[in-house]
Amino acid sequence: KAGVTQTPRYLIKTRGQQVTLSCSPISGHRSVSWYQQTPGQGLQFLFEYFSETQRNKGNFPGRFSGRQFSNSRSEMNVSTLELGDSALYLCASSEGHPTGELFFGEGSRLTVL
């Protein structure tokens, strides 16, 4: 069974630009969650999608958004990038029942200059 796939793995943007990150969950998994990881704040929850609907949302500004498609693939978008958005963005999938057992991808490393 293929794992969670995130693309791109690395990217560099400049302030003010926007970025879109993609996540393909494990086959059969209907829930996709996104987390931001920085050295100072650790791993912070962004949002969770289940069956194309946002089920939970963390405390991030509206510049952070996401969506989920009918095949469970998910994208997250960050607009008007700021230096502080530099981070590792991790996607995690699960079957959907809230058990807390998540399967993480390798992440997308975003650097904002």
Add this chain to the structure above:
Amino acid sequence: EDKVVQSPLSLVVHEGDTVTLNCSYEVTNFRSLLWYKQEKKAPTFLFMLTSSGIEKKSGRLSSILDKKELSSILNITATQTGDSAIYLCAPLVYGNNRLAFGKGNQVVVIP
């Protein structure tokens, strides 16, 4: 707001040593406590603890939950260099899959 504190934040041990990692939490509607291991990028699931006082074991790793003290410990015995990683704990509350991770325990095992 959820509060999760892990200690120590980092430690360096020699191969063969025993490591004890602590996690304390304050959340509403607590359901279970999860531990993850992050070696490079992707955290991987280790344990889910639901009941107080029942130890879960996986090889040299073991973990236990104390609901009264709102805490959990993760033990690693006979450490190996492959145990070098960040260990993350996160409480799960009823009703959603949202995990509030602590900042992690960074463990470095030197030969």
